[in-house]
Structure formats: structure tokens, C-alpha cells
Amino acid sequence: MTSSPIVTVRDLHRHYQQGEITVKALRGVDLDIGRGEFTALMGASGSGKTTLLNMIGGLDSPTSGTVLVDGQDVGAMDRGRKSDLRLDKIGFVFQSYNLIPVLSAVENTEFVLMLRGVGKKERRDKAMAVLQQVGLGGMEHRRPREMSGGQQQRVAVARAIASEPALVLADEPTANLDSQTGHDLIQLMQKLNDELGLTFVFATHDPKVKDAAHRVVWMEDGQVQQDERK
Amino acid sequence: MLPAMAWRNLWRHGRRTFITAAAMGVSVAFVMAMLAYVDGMYGKMAEIMIDQATGHVQVHHPDYPGTRALDDTVKDAGARIEALGGLPETRAIAPRLNGYALLGGEKKTSGAQLVGVDPVREADVLPVHDRVKEGRWLSPEPAREIVLGRGLADTLEVGVGDQVVAMTQAADGSLGNDLYEVVGISTSGSVTLDRMGAWLHLQDVQSLLVLPDQVHQITILAPTSEARINDPDVLAAAAAVRGVVGDSDDLEILTWWEASPQTAEMMGMSDASAGIMLVIVFGVAGLGILNTMLMSVFERTKELGVMKALGTRPWAIVQLVLWESLLLGAMAAVGGLALGGVLDWLLVTQGLSLTTGDGEQLSSMGVLFDPVIYGVVKPERIVTTVVSLLVVAVLAALWPALRAARLEPVQAMQDR
Numbered sequence: 001m002t003s004s005p006i007v008t009v010r011d012l013h014r015h016y017q018q019g020e021i022t023v024k025a026l027r028g029v030d031l032d033i034g035r036g037e038f039t040a041l042m043g044a045s046g047s048g049k050t051t052l053l054n055m056i057g058g059l060d061s062p063t064s065g066t067v068l069v070d071g072q073d074v075g076a077m078d079r080g081r082k083s084d085l086r087l088d089k090i091g092f093v094f095q096s097y098n099l100i101p102v103l104s105a106v107e108n109t110e111f112v113l114m115l116r117g118v119g120k121k122e123r124r125d126k127a128m129a130v131l132q133q134v135g136l137g138g139m140e141h142r143r144p145r146e147m148s149g150g151q152q153q154r155v156a157v158a159r160a161i162a163s164e165p166a167l168v169l170a171d172e173p174t175a176n177l178d179s180q181t182g183h184d185l186i187q188l189m190q191k192l193n194d195e196l197g198l199t200f201v202f203a204t205h206d207p208k209v210k211d212a213a214h215r216v217v218w219m220e221d222g223q224v225q226q227d228e229r230k
Numbered sequence: 231m232l233p234a235m236a237w238r239n240l241w242r243h244g245r246r247t248f249i250t251a252a253a254m255g256v257s258v259a260f261v262m263a264m265l266a267y268v269d270g271m272y273g274k275m276a277e278i279m280i281d282q283a284t285g286h287v288q289v290h291h292p293d294y295p296g297t298r299a300l301d302d303t304v305k306d307a308g309a310r311i312e313a314l315g316g317l318p319e320t321r322a323i324a325p326r327l328n329g330y331a332l333l334g335g336e337k338k339t340s341g342a343q344l345v346g347v348d349p350v351r352e353a354d355v356l357p358v359h360d361r362v363k364e365g366r367w368l369s370p371e372p373a374r375e376i377v378l379g380r381g382l383a384d385t386l387e388v389g390v391g392d393q394v395v396a397m398t399q400a401a402d403g404s405l406g407n408d409l410y411e412v413v414g415i416s417t418s419g420s421v422t423l424d425r426m427g428a429w430l431h432l433q434d435v436q437s438l439l440v441l442p443d444q445v446h447q448i449t450i451l452a453p454t455s456e457a458r459i460n461d462p463d464v465l466a467a468a469a470a471v472r473g474v475v476g477d478s479d480d481l482e483i484l485t486w487w488e489a490s491p492q493t494a495e496m497m498g499m500s501d502a503s504a505g506i507m508l509v510i511v512f513g514v515a516g517l518g519i520l521n522t523m524l525m526s527v528f529e530r531t532k533e534l535g536v537m538k539a540l541g542t543r544p545w546a547i548v549q550l551v552l553w554e555s556l557l558l559g560a561m562a563a564v565g566g567l568a569l570g571g572v573l574d575w576l577l578v579t580q581g582l583s584l585t586t587g588d589g590e591q592l593s594s595m596g597v598l599f600d601p602v603i604y605g606v607v608k609p610e611r612i613v614t615t616v617v618s619l620l621v622v623a624v625l626a627a628l629w630p631a632l633r634a635a636r637l638e639p640v641q642a643m644q645d646r
Contacts, residue, residue, distance in 0.1 A: 054640055057539070059539055059639045059640045060640050079544070080543065080544075083538070083541050083542070083543050083544075084541065084543075085541075086539065086540065086541040087540070087541025087542075088541070090541075092539055092540060094536070094643070098532070098533075098536040098643070100235070100533060100536070100537065101242070101533070102235055102238035102239055102242065103235065103238075107231070110231075111231070111540065112540055112541060114231045115540070115541055115542055115543075115546065116541075159540075
């Protein structure tokens with residue numbers, strides 16, 4: 001990818017205080033992620049990949065260093081602006097689906113559109129189309145408890161992409177799925193990456209994600225150890 | 231979408247929601263019933279005082295309320311009453327002449343408060359069937375008839391058809407005395423009048439007290455059924471009366487709340503007791519809502535964190551929680567109105583007995599209550615009750631709502 005990066009991370013540090021111990025979750029991370037990339041952050045538990053993902057997503061604030069998303073300095077934003085950044089630019093897929101249980105598949109999918117103030121009919125049409133795209137046509141009105149894990153994660157993907165974000169952050173999206181379902185989900189996200197040019201960044205242990213990714217960033221002890229491009 | 235989400239959230243714990251809504255609904259019903267009962271009771275007290283003592287508007291000698299002197303009277307009473315008769319702002323006009331006398335039956339004597347009345351006009355103030363429980367009311371023309379309060383008749387050991395002698399000092403200093411036939415026994419609702427009251431034809435009392443064409447008060451009722459301070463009907467009636475008889479040195483025209491500030495104060499107590507009841511009942515209901523909403527927010531910490539992570543602004547989270555509480559309150563209001571409506575209907579149609587265990591009637595502030603008090607339903611009270619409930623629901627949910635809005639997405643999503 002040659003276009004300007006969607007994510008720029010410079011000398012990023014994140015320290016936590018646990019009692020009297022200072023945990024250094026990130027120790028000077030530098031990373032650029034280009035538009036349309038399909039990137040996997042790999043590493044052992046505690047290597048800092050989820051923390052890095054949270055920093056990029058504006059869910060956490062750096063101790064020092066810079067995170068730019070689409071040119072905007074996330075670290076300098078207040079809560080409200082971070083909220084707007086997540087709403088406008090970023091889609092999230094979480095490990096345990098994290099759908100809103102009282103909403104149906106289509107309502108979960110259109111939730112972000114509703115927050116963005118999209119009209120009722122327009123957002124419903126869009127959500128229906130996206131659900132079709134992720135292979136959940138006919139299941140639009142099911143509640144999360146009426147769906148399998150794989151189906152729920154597809155709804156989560158639909159929710160993440162419905163607002164056409166600049167960036168989709170996925171934290172262990174296949175961890176709770178069986179092998180075949182995980183494989184199908186990765187294929188789905190690959191397809192969305194290929195067809196729509198969506199940028200995906202994964203924090204994962206899953207070798208299937210690593211195999212599918214265009215780029216694998218290996219992390220260890222809060223630092224980037226290796227950056228492989230395919 | 232937020233109201234729909236709020237509604238569905240409420241039913242995630244249907245039993246808890248139902249119990250909370252039921253408790254709040256019962257509170258609404260209880261408040262509605264208590265208010266109807268209290269308004270019925272105070273309304274009855276005011277009604278008795280207005281009908282039998284003050285009227286809505288009263289014309290009297292300026293010194294009479296303070297002195298109760300026999301000769302502090304309204305002169306030329308006949309002409310003045312005649313002039314007032316056609317006023318459209320009035321419903322009833324009744325002259326009264328008061329005096330004290332020693333009444334004697336065949337065996338016993340007792341002091342009595344004589345009330346000289348125009349029997350026909352007086353019946354417009356209080357229907358005869360509400361006044362006379364035994365025998366009949368006075369004849370339209372003076373016929374030396376007397377109606378005794380129940381207690382007085384018992385003291386004198388006389389009944390309908392017996393005769394009593396009245397002895398008193400007349401206004402001119404002479405000794406007035408006459409013989410009267412008991413034609414009826416009255417239960418007025420006033421403790422004093424039931425124990426001491428004796429009603430006679432106005433002209434009979436004027437003759438006994440040597441006060442020709444004079445009365446102590448002209449009692450005027452406005453076409454209103456409520457005892458409400460600054461009632462426009464009463465103010466209009468007072469203005470009309472003032473226009474006819476004019477203000478002069480020998481006359482004073484007062485509304486009932488001016489003539490009897492203690493009655494006005496009593497009506498204020500009705501509003502105060504309503505306020506206290508609302509505060510206590512809805513204070514407790516508010517704690518119930520607070521508890522429910524706090525639990526609801528605690529249980530959904532992770533979910534709320536996800537919502538925030540997706541970009542939900544804090545204000546939208548506040549709105550969601552407030553919607554839940556408001557809908558809970560609305561459900562309670564609907565249930566409470568239904569139950570309260572039934573209780574109010576029972577109170578209005580069946581009443582509630584106030585008789586004590588030994589069959590004695592209860593008295594308060596000089597008013598002897600009928601054994602059964604009937605509720606009075608005032609729409610504004612119901613509106614106040616429901617609005618109070620909804621306001622309490624929103625206020626009680628503010629803290630949980632703000633707490634939810636302040637959640638940090640990362641920490642919240644780690645919640646199990």
C-alpha cells in the first residue's frame with residue numbers, strides 16, 4: 001500500500017500502576033498502517049497487542065508518544081472527541097461478540113448508524129444490505145441469543161462495517177469460534193478487505209488470521225519485534 | 231431506538247421490573263385514595279362551617295364578630311335581604327339572628343344557642359333532609375315552633391311534640407320568655423350546635439329578643455360547591471353583595487376566609503398534608519427506583535462499555551437510563567391510576583366509616599362527622615400525583631445514569 005497511513009504510531013508508551021508496581025504495557029512502539037491493509041498484531045498474552053489496539057481505537061490514552069488516526073491526534077482528544085472519532089472512523093469487532101442483547105441482528109447493525117444520526121429508513125436499508133453481505137440474509141430479526149457464536153460474530157462484523165469506517169479494529173475475533181467458523185469469518189473479512197478496501201487490524205493468536213494477513217506485526221514485551229509484509 | 235431499547239431492557243428482569251412498578255403503582259393508588267379521603271374530610275368540615283356558620287359571604291355589623299352583642303345587628307334586614315334576593319352571583323341568602331336562652335323542658339333545663347332563621351331561605355342553604363333527622367323542619371310562617379339539636383333534646387329529655395320554655399334577657403333589657411313546640415330534632419354536624427343549638431323562626435326570635443327587623447348576619451352562598459380560598463365565584467358574589475348593600479359604618483361584608491381565618495387555615499392543612507404524603511410516599515418509591523436502576527446499570531456495565539466503545543456519547547447513555555426509569559414510572563402510573571381509580575370510586579360511592587368501636591361519631595375542630603366520610607376526587611390532585619411520580623422516577627435515575635455515562639469503555643468491557 002502506498003497511500004498515506006491511516007494509523008501512525010510514534011514512540012508510544014503506556015504504563016499502568018498496579019499498586020506499587022508500574023506495568024509497562026507499551027514501550028516505545030512505532031508503527032504505520034496503510035489504508036486498505038489487512039494487518040495482524042501477533043504475540044504472546046501480555047505482549048501489548050490489545051493495549052496497542054485500544055490506543056489506536058481511542059479507548060485508552062497513551063502515557064507518552066503519539067497516535068494519529070486519519071491524521072487526528074488521538075492522545076490529545078478529550079472523551080467526547082474520542083467518542084466521535086470511534087463513531088466516525090473506526091469499527092470494532094470484539095472477542096466475545098459484544099452485541100447488544102435486546103437488539104435484533106439488524107438493529108445491532110444499524111446501531112452505529114443511529115448514533116451517527118442516519119435516518120430510520122436509510123439506516124435500516126443499509127443494515128439489511130450489510131447483513132446480506134456477511135451472509136446473514138433471513139436472520140435479520142433474530143436476537144443474539146437466537147444465533148450461534150459464528151453468526152453473532154458476523155453481526156458484529158456487520159455492525160463494524162455498516163458505517164463504512166476508515167478502519168476496523170478486531171480484538172481476537174476468532175478466539176471464541178470453532179475452527180471452521182473462525183476460518184469462514186476470516187474469509188469474510190478478507191472478502192470485505194478485497195472488495196471494499198476496508199482496513200483491518202487484528203490483535204490475535206490465531207495462526208489462520210496470520211496466514212490470511214498481508215502483514216504480520218510481532219510484538220513482545222510492549223515493543224514491535226518484527227514487521228513481516230507478504 | 232433508545233426508547234425501544236429502554237423498554238426491552240426493563241423486561242430483561244421482568245420480575246424485578248414488575249415488583250418495582252407494582253410497588254410504585256400501589257404508592258400512586260395509596261396517595262390517590264388518601265388524597266380523595268383527606269379532601270373529602272376537609273371538604274366536609276369546610277362545608278359544614280360554611281353552611282352553618284360563615285356562608286361564602288357574610289354581611290354583619292362590624293363589631294358583631296368580636297362582641298357577639300345582641301344589639302350589634304344589621305338593621306332594616308327585610309329590605310336588605312329583599313334587595314339581595316335577585317343577584318345572579320348568589321345561590322342562597324339566609325338571615326340569622328342569634329341569642330342565648332335558658333330552655334326548659336318538663337323536667338330539665340339547659341342553656342341553648344338560639345338561631346332565628348327564615349325556614350324557607352335556610353332550607354336553600356342546607357336541605358331539610360340533611361338537617362332534620364327526626365320530626366320536621368320549621369313552618370314557613372312563625373308558629374312558635376322549635377327544632378332542637380340532638381344533644382340538647384337529650385339533655386332536656388324532650389322529643390318531637392313536647393313543649394319547651396325559653397327565657398332570656400332581651401335587647402331592651404326586659405325579660406323575654408315564650409313557649410315553643412318541638413317539631414324536629416337536628417343533627418347538623420356541628421358539635422356546638424348539636425349540643426346547644428335550637429332553631430326557631432326568625433320572627434319568633436326577633437320578637438323574643440325585641441330586635442324587630444334586625445338580624446346578626448346575612449349568610450350568602452355563591453354558586454360554588456368547593457371551599458376554595460379566593461374562589462372567583464365567592465369573590466364575584468362578595469362584589470355583587472357589596473354593590474347592592476354598599477359598605478357603610480354599620481355593615482361589614484366578608485368572604486368566608488376573611489370571616490373565619492381558622493377555617494381557611496384548615497383548608498391549607500389539606501394541601502400541606504397532601505404535600506407531606508406525596509413527599510413521604512414518593513421518597514420511598516424513589517429509593518426503590520434508585521435501587522432498581524443502580525442494579526440494572528451494574529449488571530450491564532460491560533454492555534454499556536461496549537456502547538461507549540462504539541461511539542455512544544455520554545448523553546445518549548444518560549438518556550437511555552432515564553428512558554428506562556421514565557417507562558418504569560409510566561407503567562407504575564398506569565397501574566396505579568387503575569387501582570387508585572377503583573379505590574377512589576369506592577371512596578366516592580361507598581365512603582369510609584369513621585365510627586369508633588363504641589359507635590361514637592368522631593369530631594374534629596368543632597365538626598361532628600357523619601359516620602361515613604365520602605371521598606372527593608380532584609383531577610388536579612391526580613395530575614400532581616402522576617407528575618410527581620414521573621419526576622421522582624427521573625430524579626432517582628439520575629445518579630445511575632450519570633454513573634453509566636462516566637464509565638470508561640476499556641474498564642467497563644473487562645467487567646464480568
